[in-house]
Amino acid sequence: MPATLDFEQMLRGVALRVTRPRVAVLGAVLAHPHADTDSIIGAVRRGLPEVSHQAVYDSLQALTAAGLVRRIQPAGSVARYESRVGDNHHHMVCRECGLIADVDCAVGDAPCLTxxxxxxxxxxxxxxVFWGRCPGCSTAGSSRST
Amino acid sequence: MPATLDFEQMLRGVALRVTRPRVAVLGAVLAHPHADTDSIIGAVRRGLPEVSHQAVYDSLQALTAAGLVRRIQPAGSVARYESRVGDNHHHMVCRECGLIADVDCAVGDAPCLTxxxxxxxxxxxxxxVFWGRCPGCSTAGSSRST
DNA sequence: GCTTATTCTTGACTCATTCCAGAAAGCCGA
DNA sequence: TCGGCTTTCTGGAATGAGTCAAGAATAAGC
Known part of the structure; x- marks a missing residue:
């Protein structure tokens, strides 16, 4: 897992100022893939208790614009952020528990792009976005068909 | 275009009560594909000025649950509704103006489902969801590269 | 170390969506 | 056609993610 110094270099690499909130936000996204904004704020505040939610929002937007993180927002969900960028992967979302999992492009490379x-x-x-039920909910739900 | 009587039959076909708000909402979605909730409220009120926003929300939810309409919500957009259900079609969303267009499944039938x-x-x-720029914005935006 | 442009803090605000309770209306059987 | 029951609609308030704005703080460059 990258250290703080790596985060600094990542930020500098995309011509972003290196600030503690940004480093913390970047680290939080790396550490918690698919986390929503609120979770990220919580994770950031574990290291920097004083950070305002506005700073996190702004950092996330800056990081997203710079391409260091990617914002995903399945219908009916709040914004979530992930650190896998550059590769063409997609997501599966559990309709019941909201779990998000990464999947590499379904039919090989990137057919859906054409x-x-x-x-x-x-x-x-x-x-x-693949909608369905995760293994856990799929097993648990198969018995109760209310 | 279906008449009011058809809407009634569609509602009865899915075991939903036939109420004027629901008929109006169904007609509005049919008439305005990809309309957001606010537009639908406006369209419904053209025929039924007294309808509350809550009734529209509830009707949309009932129609969605019954499968008569489909709810779509691209990231960063409010909920939108469309009447094409049952076929496997997808959407293109313009990053600039938010225009949504239907596209039949890209590579033939339904490869992405696998x-x-x-x-x-x-x-x-x-x-x-295909993200890009619509013909209008694509032409207009090519000149101004601010 | 100093200057300047950018970023962070604080607080209020917007607005889509949901919740609630009472009133109204649709559906079913007689 | 009518009564009873269930569901839906109305009206208002509340929720909560996300945004806006102005001043204070801070990082980068010289």
């Missing part, structure tokens, strides 16, 4: 025509849209990203 | 393995998830739906 939007056939797309009404003239210039597509730069294809986001795939 | 989530390779998926960590043991039992997948029941694959939602694909």
């Amino acid at each position: 939007a056939s025509d797309g009404n003239g849209f210039s597509v730069d990203e294809a986001e795939v | 989530a390779s393995d998926g960590n043991g998830f039992s997948v029941d739906e694959a939602e694909v």
Whole structure:
């Protein structure tokens, strides 16, 4: 796992100022993939109790804009952040417990990116979300069909 | 375009009570694909000025649960509703103006549904969102690269 | 060490969505 | 057609994630 110095270099690498809140936020996202903003604020405050939620929001936005983290937001969920960027992976979301898991692109490389025509849209990203039930909920729920 | 009587039959077909708000909401979703809740409230009130926003929310939820309409919510957007259900189509979202367009499944039938393995998830739906720029914004934006 | 531009803190605010309780209306059987 | 029951609608308030704004603090460059 990267140390604080690595976070600094990551920030400098994308021309972002190195501040304690940003380092902490970056570390929190790395440590807690798919965490929502509130969890990130909590994780950041474990190391920096004084950080305001606004600073976390702003840091997340800066990191997202810089491409160091990626923001995902399945329907009906709050914003979540993950550190896997650059690769073309997708997500599975459990309808019951909200668990999010990474999946590498389903049919090989990136077939979903080839939007056939797309009404003239210039597509730069294809986001795939698989909805279903996680192993835990799938087992637990198979008995109770209320 | 379906008439009010058809809406009634659609509601009865899914064992939902036929109420004027629901008929109006169903008609509004049919008439305005990808409309957000506020637009639907406005459209409904054109015919039924007295309808409360709560009734619209509740009707939309009932219609969604019954499968008559489908709720979509791209990241950073409010909830939107559409009437194309049952077919496996996806959406393109313009990053600039928020325009949403339907696209039939990219690579043919439904390749994205075959989530390779998926960590043991039992997948029941694959939602694909193509992010990019619509023809209008793509043309307009190519000149101004602020 | 100093200057400047950027970032953080504090606090209030927006607004989509939900919750609640009472009133109204639709559906079913007679 | 009518009564009873269940569900839905109305009206208002509340929730909560996210945003906005202004001044104070801080990091980067010289």
